[in-house]
Amino acid sequence: MSSVVMPFPGATGKGIKIAVIDSGVNTKHPHIVSKTLSIVDGEEDNVTGQDMLGHGTAVAAAIQEKAPGAEYFAVKVFHKSLSTTSARLLQAIEWAVDHNVNLINLSLGTTNSDSRPALEALVKRAESRGVILVCARSENESPVLPGILPGVLSVDVDWALGRHSYCSMPAEDDYYYLASGFPRPLPGLPPVRNLSGTSFAVANMTGLAARACEQFACRSIRDLQRSLNLANS
Secondary structure: OOOOOOOOOOOOOOOOEEEEEEOOOOOOOOOOOOOEEEEEOOEEOOOOOOOOOOHHHHHHHHHHHHOOOOEEEEEEOOOOOOOOOHHHHHHHHHHHHHOOOOEEEEOOOEOOHHHHHHHHHHHHHHHHOOOEEEEEOEEOOEEOEOOOOOOOEEEEEOOOOOOOOEEEEEEOOEEEEEEOOOOOOOOOOOHHHOOOOHHHHHHHHHHHHHHHHHHHOOOOHHHHHHHHHHHHO
């Protein structure tokens, strides 16, 4: 772990529930250090929930590095490739909202504007339940849903930031956040050969958000933004 002191010192995400919507998680990986349940099609499934791509495991590892005290639900939507349907994405978000998690890590997004009404409704429902979505704001410089919607913690990548840092960025009447696009390093593997990108900016931000939620009892997007902005000022 880096020697840089992370924001919200002493916090570990204790008491926070986090849904990681991705390709599953290999729970025996050494970087997976927290209680993690695999969810497939709305049911706990520790067999078919295994990660065949490695992406979800790396995303969860980045979050757990910062928030090892949280409880995790690996909601699998990717199987043989990093692509899924809008219906499956909506189903995964609904599952997380229905199960009263505190944070939803959504490292993916869609440019399909047809999904916007359903996603807007889900974001509003999540807000009413005190569930906060941490979402990618863009992918390959294209804005994506639901990361551009009001009511989510919107995240983009800044390659100059360290993995334990973030920046608050004002945008009209709201904020978005910048974080590092690098995952946890793997021994013997050069960073250029490791996974990287906006997915990991979202994951790094989710871990820091979990620390803020524990320390300040944030249970709404506005509470969380205030805490993050204050710590970043």
